[in-house]
Amino acid sequence: MHASRGTQRRSAGLGLALLSAFAFGGSGVAAKPLIEAGLDPLHVVWLRVAGAALIMLPVAWRHRNLVRERPALLAGFGLFAVAGVQACYFAAISRIPVGVALLVEYLAPALVLGWVRFVQRRPVTRAAAVGVVLAVGGLACVVEVWAGLGFDALGLLLALGAACCQVGYFVLSDHGGQEGKGSDGRRVEPPHPLGVIAYGLIVGALILTVVARPWGMDWSLLGGSAGLDGDVVPAWVLLGWIVLVATVLAYGSGVVSVRMLSPQVAGVVACLEAVIATVLAWVLLGEHLSAPQLIGGFVVLTGAFIAQSATPKPPAGPVAAGVGAAAGAAESELSAGRASH
Incomplete structure (x- = not known):
């Protein structure tokens, strides 16, 4: 009986992890047509984050104790994992293919190892070093260095910026995800993943409101349509997908899946996010990648997974990761590479 329940739980968790990765x-496939229709990438990010924050307000209210207990963690998650990652990622896909931007972002686990080794001066395993080498070598194939970087240099730098923001959140998680004592001396439990996500979205929305200045946005574009590789789709449908599916549903299903599976298994499934994004961009946007780029993408994901598995894990904690899922438990779930997509 217990074995059967365990199998059912793992199957359900795997299904939710796949749903989250999809x-x-x-997100990028839905956002790029809106950007090409005339919306500024920052405005698309603001619409996504602000819309999701409104939906998550009841969750934020339920976990309002986090504002008092974990203010630095919430601020860091909002700044790095929400505002920073998503702004850089959406700006990147306005200049380079969705799949390439996401694969560049998958350098984050390798960059974390660099932080551990050269900044914290802690030893890393041989497997971790192999993962970094694979990730960097695979990325060289993705961006086709032999052709003199066939992609927009600024777009690649923005994608790398998204990876660096992921690293910023990973480092913050390492310091903020532990049990501790509140100002009154009582023990404070690790933060609830959904609570961190809800407040991260709220903080991110506030930051992006200042940066994006949505009052200057051409709101009439949302009543128009956007092109999807020759097809015409209402802009509000794409925006609804980004907010409801690619943000609220993605985060929620991702957090639940990690609790039903181990963080390691969920992290493996999270790696499918880059594959799914590349395939969707190929089918829906006509963004074709060459054979060397596809092979390089596989090598990047392999290296990222090895590096992430070998990185000293932060205490239990929700994203993403991505990478998505970013890309994690509260912090591991948050840092599984899911933050940006």
């Missing part, structure tokens, strides 16, 4: 993977 939902996250579709």
Whole structure:
């Protein structure tokens, strides 16, 4: 009986992890047509984050104790994992293919190892070093260095910026995800993943409001349509997908899946996000990648997974990761590479 329940739980968790990877993977494909229709990338990010924050307000109210207990963690998650990652990622896909941007972002686990080794001066395993080498070598194939970087240099730098923001959140998680004592001396439990996500979205929305200045946005574009590789889709449908599916559903299903599976298994499934995003961009946007780029993408994901598995894990904690899922438990779930997509 217990074995049967355990199997059912793992099957359900795997299904939710796949759903989360698919939902996250579709964010760039839905956002790029809106950007090409005339919306500024920052405005698309603001619409996504602000819309999701409104929906998550009841969750934020339920976990309002986090404002008092974990203010630095909430601020860091909002700044790095929400505002920073998503702004850089959406700006990147306005200049380079969705799949390439996401694969560049998958350098984050390798960059974390660099932080551990050269900044914290802590030893890393041989497997971790192999993962970094694979990730960097695979990325060289993705961006086709032999052709003199066939992609927009600024777009690649923005994608790398998204990876660096992921690293910023990973480092913050390492310091903020532990049990501790509140100002009154009582023990404070690790933060609830959904609570951190809800407040991260709220903080991110506030930051992006100042940066994006949505009052200057051409709101009439949302009543128009956007092109999807020759097809015409209402802009509000794409925006609804980004907010409801690629953000709220993606985060929610991702957090639940990590609790039903181990963080390691969920992290493996999260790697499918880049594959799903690349396939969707190929089918829906006509963004074709060459054979060397596809092979390089596989090598990047392999290296990222090895590096992430070998990185000293922060205490239990929700994203993403991505990478998505970013990309994690509260912090591991948050840092599984899911933050950006």
